[in-house]
Amino acid sequence: xxxxxxxxxxxxxxxxxxxxxxxxxxxxxxxxxxxxxxxxxxxxxxxxxxxxxxxxxxxxxxxxxxxxxxxxxxxxxxxxxxxxxxxxxxxxxxxxxxxxxxxxxxxxxxxxxxxxxxxxxxxxxxxxxxxxxxxxxxxxxxxxxxxxxxxxxxxxxxxxxxxxxxxxxxxxxxxxxxxxxxxxxxxxxxxxxxxxxxxxxxxxxxxxxxxxxxxxxxxxxxxxxxxxxxxxxxxxxxxxxxxxxxxxxxxxxxxxxxxxxxxxxxxxxxxxx
Ligand SMILES: [Zn+2]
Numbered sequence: 463x464x465x466x467x468x469x470x471x472x473x474x475x476x477x478x479x480x481x482x483x484x485x486x487x488x489x490x491x492x493x494x495x496x497x498x499x500x501x502x503x504x505x506x507x508x509x510x511x512x513x514x515x516x517x518x519x520x521x522x523x524x525x526x527x528x529x530x531x532x533x534x535x536x537x538x539x540x541x542x543x544x545x546x547x548x549x550x551x552x553x554x555x556x557x558x559x560x561x562x563x564x565x566x567x568x569x570x571x572x573x574x575x576x577x578x579x580x581x582x583x584x585x586x587x588x589x590x591x592x593x594x595x596x597x598x599x600x601x602x603x604x605x606x607x608x609x610x611x612x613x614x615x616x617x618x619x620x621x622x623x624x625x626x627x628x629x630x631x632x633x634x635x636x637x638x639x640x641x642x643x644x645x646x647x648x649x650x651x652x653x654x655x656x657x658x659x660x661x662x663x664x665x666x667x668x669x670x671x672x673x674x675x676x677x678x679x680x681x682x683x684x685x686x687x688x689x690x691x692x693x694x695x696x697x698x699x700x701x702x703x704x705x706x707x708x709x710x711x712x713x714x715x716x717x718x719x720x721x722x723x724x725x726x727x728x729x730x731x732x733x734x735x
Contacts, residue, residue, distance in 0.1 A: 552577025
């Protein structure tokens with residue numbers, strides 16, 4: 463195994479089922495990542511009753527978060543061609559379409575179909591790595607909460623570099639396993655859950671990762687997020703009692719957005735050098 467950030471082959475065991483790169487500190491799930499089958503993992507069930515309880519009913523929360531991310535991106539790149547990797551139901555791409563010519567890649571066919579039908583977006587349900595996109599085409603590429611899911615984020619970054627124009631902007635979000643919250647919670651940190659999350663970046667390994675692949679880091683911030691009451695109770699005792707959960711889930715306030723900042727999710731903006 464080779465570290466996707468720095469190329470080192472030296473790892474040590476970290477928190478029982480993870481591996482930490484001895485050179486740059488990047489952390490990876492201790493799995494045979496070549497066996498991950500993304501098409502199987504990311505079916506519609508992943509977005510409903512899976513990692514997300516109900517992606518569509520929480521639309522207003524996602525849109526509040528996406529508007530903040532879009533505003534951050536617009537400070538660096540305000541127009542042109544934008545590509546989103548992992549565009550899900552198209553909530554972000556729909557908003558971005560007011561400023562950019564947009565294209566999305568979404569491996570879940572049902573989600574891609576939803577985006578095409580409801581927002582008339584150009585969303586392709588094929589793997590970005592297998593696509594024959596023209597090089598030097600995009601002014602911006604975004605990956606919201608995607609990179610931690612990829613078996614080979616280094617291959618995605620190489621391809622992102624090639625499809626971006628020179629000085630094109632990459633914007634992404636992912637957890638920071640070197641954050642205070644992750645350190646205090648250890649293996650219980652809510653973002654550690656292989657096999658859907660397999661790469662755990664530290665602030666430092668993210669910088670190494672981007673520099674190694676020809677990007678200049680412009681900004682790393684830790685913004686807070688809106689989550690619905692429904693999302694916040696996921697995995698709690700309330701969520702495990704079916705009767706109580708049905709009552710909560712059907713209540714009017716289940717979708718109420720609540721703002722919270724645990725300072726453990728990085729929002730990174732980088733530029734292709
Ligand atoms: Zn490394």
